[in-house]
Amino acid sequence: MERLAGRIILLWGWRRALTAFLAGAFAVLGQAPYDFFAACFVSFPVLVWLLDGAAVSGPAGLLRRLAPAFAVGWWFGFGYFLGGLWWIGSALLVEADSFAWALPLAVIGIPALMAFFYGFAVALARLFWSNNIGRIAALAFGFGISEWLRMVLFTGFPWAAIGYAAMPVPMLMQSVSAVGLIGMNALAVFVFAMPALLAGNRGARLGLALAVLIVAAHVAFGYWRLSAPLGPPERTLAVRIVQPSISMNEKWDAAVQDRVFGSIVELSAGPPQDASFKPQFILWPETSVPFLFTDRPDALAALGQMLSDGQVLIAGAVRSEGAGGKEGTRYYNSVVAIDEGGEIVDAVDKIHLVPFGEYLPFADWLGRLGLEKLVAGPMDFTAGASRHPITLPGDIRALPFICYEIIFPDLVAVDVGSTDIIVNVTNDAWFGDTPGPYQHFRQAQVRAVETGLPLVRAANTGVSGVIDQRGRVVDALAIDVRGVVDVTIPFHDPDTMTRFPFRLIGVGILLGFAAFAFGAKLRQRLRAN
Structure with missing residues (x-):
């Protein structure tokens, strides 16, 4: 030596x-x-x-x-x-x-x-x-x-x-x-x-x-x-996570958007393996809706028909605000909560955007140099102002994090005090079957351990799954698999360790x-x- x-x-x-x-x-x-x-x-x-x-x-x-x-x-x-x-x-x-x-x-x-x-x-x-x-x-x-x-x-x-x-x-x-x-x-x-x-x-x-x-x-x-035993659960939540595995070549293609949307609805409405299982909460990945809901009210009506009484869908979607004027239309990378009536009852926008991916830093200056975003996408996004939990059936409070927001420990920890479950939606199809999606999933696991909260994750092409409050994978779908994960999540008392500074x-x-x-x-x- x-x-x-x-x-x-x-x-x-x-x-x-x-x-x-x-x-x-x-x-x-x-x-x-x-x-x-x-x-x-x-x-x-x-x-x-x-x-x-x-x-x-x-x-x-x-x-x-x-x-x-x-x-x-x-x-x-x-x-x-x-x-x-x-x-x-x-x-x-x-x-x-x-x-x-x-x-x-x-x-x-x-x-x-x-x-x-x-x-x-x-x-x-x-x-x-x-x-x-x-x-x-x-x-x-x-x-x-x-x-x-x-x-x-x-x-x-x-x-x-x-x-x-x-x-x-x-x-x-x-x-x-x-x-x-x-x-x-x-x-x-x-x-x-x-x-x-x-x-x-x-x-x-x-x-x-x-x-x-x-x-x-x-x-x-x-x-x-x-x-250490977790004790008897105080509440439970039946969750269906949808992994549609949509190719990036089709994701924003207007010619196939109806087929893409229909395939996700079909997966969401499919029968469970266990006939007694009835999802209360359905989760779609980041930007899984291939159009603006404001342009397609018929899509909301279709989701209302798909959802049964008491069910809530959280879907990754692009949300727009404003029209024309000096600032023009602003677009947000968001998750929206939709009830059985086909109404959007809540929405949370992504706060921590990806530079050069979702927006161009110093856009005025770099734009004059001919630079633009370095990945494909339909528009530039505006950062959201704040994050809040979305209420699910049984008064379960779900805090959403979009894409790589989940890799920031302090960003996750700051808002989870009044939360029961963490929701992470992403579209790792950008990176194919490379180490990236696996590393992304691993970091989500660690966030669950840090916060002492269960985590549900929907990724377009994987890895989608359910992680318990101590980082154990309850169930998951592999990369590029098209399907759903059906899991009933128990909610226990928060881990004492997560209260440590x-x-x-x-x-x-x-x-x-x-x-x-x-x-x-x-x-x-x-x-x-």
Whole structure:
């Protein structure tokens, strides 16, 4: 191990960059659908050894001293995000004639920009670097800060955060209810990087003991929480989730919109496998209605005929407001609730829109340069103003999140206090059968664990399903399968753990690693003097 570490430390030039790139790309195997978290126990020790050799000779200013570390982190991040986000380019191929030119921007440009976060993480860690276990704490702190910044800067995009690699199954997801994703990211890096200590004797025993202790607590807490009984349900809700599997080539084609709409209605009205099952709540995916209801009142009448007494349909649909005038018509990516009378009784608009997908940032300026949205779609969307629960039969309060809104822990957590169930609708058909839809579903699972609420999810081409309040998949449909999921969801008392201030605990973990790293650095300096 010492010989391997020594060779990596001494790498220079393109060999150092390539090694960092490959280490980052290999770490992607820890994410869904691969879930090979052992890859991270290779990638992060390699990163530590690369940083051990990231130094400049002679006197230098702060930026020059940090530049080699930043470069290592950037190449590591570029490999990680290129290997983890390449599937974004699939959306540009839906209308390849118009958008194929932008494929390099999506497949290479986005990972190159995201890599700056990991470059920053590593440079920050290098400030506290030492020659013992303290450097592992420094790396955990740096990545913890960087992953938090990915949640909030430039509208946020915390996709494939490192912490998800430590949560491949429900038993290993439960810790997030106590420490949040911020804490999980830092703890995961701390444990994944610990084998780097095997290349020397300084702090190896302490470090490995701490790693074993954290892993043991992680597993034990998950086992205990999943084993704890939920108690008898207070209420139940019979749910039908519809996965129509509509091709993106047909989704906005006016010539086939009646057939598309009719196929979804047919699925929704089909008989259940269990003759005694009667859905109270039917859920359609994001933008599943292929036209504006204001243009097709007959469609609402057809839905009224489909729905029986007491049933409610929540459907993803485009909603419009205004007509003409200075501002013109505004379009919203929404979910609408429709009752048995064929009336829209409630609606919630998407608040967190996808830049360059649902709208063009700095539209006036970029429009003059000839730029437009980089994915196909019928119109630009306007962000909604607020989110509120939709009342379902039995006074069940359902809080909807549209598409990738579900990947933001704070966005989900802020509104769930008066909610009984989380609803997530999406259209991952943009990305085909790639890792993207599986990673999206995994992040929805983790949101259920964090909030202690069951979650129902309808995706156009999958993955659609029902997740219980502890992240277990009750039932689901695979990618590209056309069908329905019928499940009766029980509602129990909220989990006590979800009332913990896990954001504060996560921040406390970050501060603890920072103090550990700073103390180790200070001690090393004092010894040197």
